[in-house]
Amino acid sequence: MSLATLTKNWEPMSYGFLDASAKREIRRKMLKAVAVPGCQMPYASREVPMARGWGTGGLQVSLTLMNPSKRVKVIDQGADDSVNAASIRRFLARVSGAPTTLDTLEADLIQSRHRIPEEKLREDQVLVLQVPNPEPLRPVQPNMSIARQMHADADYGRMWLQLYEQIVRSGRVMQGASYPSLVNGRHVMTPSPIPRWDVPKLHMAKHLTILSAGREKRIHAVPPFTRVEPLVFDDVPYKVEDHGGLTCNRSGAKGFFMNEIPQDDGSSTYEISDSEFGVKTIKQAEGERVEFGETWYTDGEMPS
């Protein structure tokens, strides 16, 4: 028996770009994160051919979960066609041979920055969110080792204090994105910079959500059917963005999260943020047969 029979043939790179030990590390930490919903698990974050802060955490999780039969969709601020989203999607396909899609219904794995698709995700789908700052306590406790103790003690008084002061100062909660949310009644997490509109979508969702921060080296997860409750005072109800009555001026879709497009005359028009949903709406209007999934919001309202 020679050494050559025991070793694998040389390849220019391993399948899915990351080497086996890196993937094992991420798999183990994902399992831990799923086991303790909302709790941040530190992991050995590797270099990927992309700058830190551009979704390296999400990319590593996607690379670990990829196989040639997984159909992948990548979103950046709701759009499938931005440079960042297109590059990540192409990279994922190139290193794993996985097919790609833009349609939420067809995707098995969805990597996203700042948005959750408007169509409901299913049990067999996995959502990977890129997280710039995984620590919800950072604005109130700059010392990270004390912040970890506060998580261990479930000492979230200061998170509430932050909301209290926002209401005192501005008359309402000013937190727009990354709204701190209590997961499974135990850990407060930052759900990555998704708008308030998207936070209720995580509550008792059928799909698995994995949130990964590459620079901060933390993974946390929201397993299927887990409670995700935004922190709110009993007498100051949680409010999503006031987009329920807006109409997309390109597709005519109404009642979804919109991007505001400022006009020369000072007014604004709106375009639907979930670009593929807008495309499907246009196709339908042009008489093409398209399949829509069930949406989280109907007529701009989240059924409770």
Next chain:
Amino acid sequence: MTITIDAPKLIKAAPLLRAQNVSKTYGAVQAVRSVSVEVFPGEVLGIVGESGSGKSTFLRMLNLEETPDSGSYTLDLPEVEGNLFDLDRFARRMLCATRIGIVYQNPHLGLLMKHSSSGNVAERLLVAGERRFAVLREKASDALEASEFPLDRLDAPPAELSGGMQQRVQLAKAIALEPALLLLDEPTTGLDVSVQALVLDTLKRLQQDRKITMVIVSHDLGVIRTLADRVMVMRRGEVVEAGLADQIFQDPQHAYTQQLVHAKL
């Protein structure tokens, strides 16, 4: 030497606070040596002594911030029993937040300087589980009002306030949940005499109105004389003399106490 303070004969109630043989060393330094004390409901106990006499260390242990090397500490409250030094950190934190209030000499220790004053008080209530904004707001301003804080500065951060005002915010935070025990660690040191008098006035009034049990630590005999019913004199970690306030000030027995009283008068 251990000196136990006997309860005044008139007090029939069971002591609220009972600490027995509490000792603490820092390396080779014996900070507190076998101190025992009982404090009765509604009573004010003053602890005097020079710097380094262990009085602040003892107070921090009463606030469960530090664990002693030996000794026991009980509070006569329905929700806790047994030696409080044996509580786990969760129970300890909850007890401190809900039943024990503390005012530090240095407001930086007790306050979030960049958050609003009312927020500082509200944090106490939030830790205790209050989740109604209107109630938080109302209780915070009530507590600040009770500690004679000007309500037009309700939302100013303590960093922008004067020293006397910062102490009032600390006091409001301490009394917001109507604690069973209020600990004061040199509450007026560092304030000028007129402000000191005002803060003492507030403390005195609070004590009369709410019958809060207090333990006050100071090196200033004037402060102790104004507030305390009973006095305990500490030196080098030990209690050298204890008794009724008037007794100690009029007729000090121990050489050190005599020195202290004469130095002041």
